[in-house]
Amino acid sequence: MKRLQTICLGVMAALLASCGGGGSPYVAATDAGCSLPLRFANTSSNSGIAIPESNNWTPLIGEVGRSISGCAIERLETLRVGICLKHPQLDDLQIRVSGPNGNTQTVPLSGASATTDTLCSALDASARQVNLNVNASAFTTPSTFNGVWLVQARDNTPGYESGVLVGWSLQLGGHKW
Numbered sequence: 282m283k284r285l286q287t288i289c290l291g292v293m294a295a296l297l298a299s300c301g302g303g304g305s306p307y308v309a310a311t312d313a314g315c316s317l318p319l320r321f322a323n324t325s326s327n328s329g330i331a332i333p334e335s336n337n338w339t340p341l342i343g344e345v346g347r348s349i350s351g352c353a354i355e356r357l358e359t360l361r362v363g364i365c366l367k368h369p370q371l372d373d374l375q376i377r378v379s380g381p382n383g384n385t386q387t388v389p390l391s392g393a394s395a396t397t398d399t400l401c402s403a404l405d406a407s408a409r410q411v412n413l414n415v416n417a418s419a420f421t422t423p424s425t426f427n428g429v430w431l432v433q434a435r436d437n438t439p440g441y442e443s444g445v446l447v448g449w450s451l452q453l454g455g456h457k458w
Contacts, residue, residue: 310456315352317430319363319400319450329405329447332368334439338377339446346379346429352453357426359454360417362388365401365408366434368444373436376413378451381428384419401447408447417453426453 322330324345332339362378374390390411398410420426432449 310356310458313352313354313455313457315349315354315426315453317347317349317451319365319404319448320347321404321448322432322446329367329408329445332366332374332434332436332444332446334436334443336435336437338433338435344431344433346431347451348429349451349453350427352427353457354426354453354455355457357417357420357453357455359452360386360415360420360426361452361454362413362415362432363398363401363450363452364390364411364413364432364434364446365398365404365448365450366411366444366446367405367408368436369442370438371395371411373438374444375435375437377433377435378415379431379433380420380425381430382425384425386415386419388413388415405445405447408445 321327322339322344324347330339330344360378362376364376368374371393372391376388376390377385378388379385393411393413395409395411401408401410430451432451434446436444
């Protein structure tokens with residue numbers, strides 16, 4: 282009987298050792314966030330960028346990507362972009378968010394509502410703010426959200442009034458361990 286108990290204890294010890302000693306692998310997650318405040322789309326001249334009335338995105342000439350580095354997020358959950366723009370018909374517009382590794386998400390503004398925002402109005406008195414939740418699934422690891430971000434716009438209905446991408450902001454939310 283004693284021999285059977287010894288064998289059972291030995292097998293149990295081996296099993297526990299093979300799975301890390303029986304301790305819990307769970308580590309509590311802490312909320313974390315990073316952001317880029319609202320700034321002009323063309324930061325080199327403190328101005329907006331004309332939104333093309335075609336299938337082209339706002340021209341890269343004059344556009345300046347903005348960098349996030351040292352962000353403590355280890356698992357990205359939310360990505361929110363604030364767009365400050367002047368355009369008479371928001372439903373005609375699309376926004377493209379490009380991440381550091383060339384990952385992109387395109388978000389239509391159809392159905393989006395614009396608000397008056399003090400920071401946006403400070404950049405341009407006639408501009409309106411649109412806040413967009415972007416699908417964060419393309420930016421799921423730290424190597425895909427630490428680095429340079431770019432936000433662009435395009436007007437899918439040419440022939441009407443053009444607009445201006447005045448500025449943008451970015452908020453990342455997630456967890457760290």
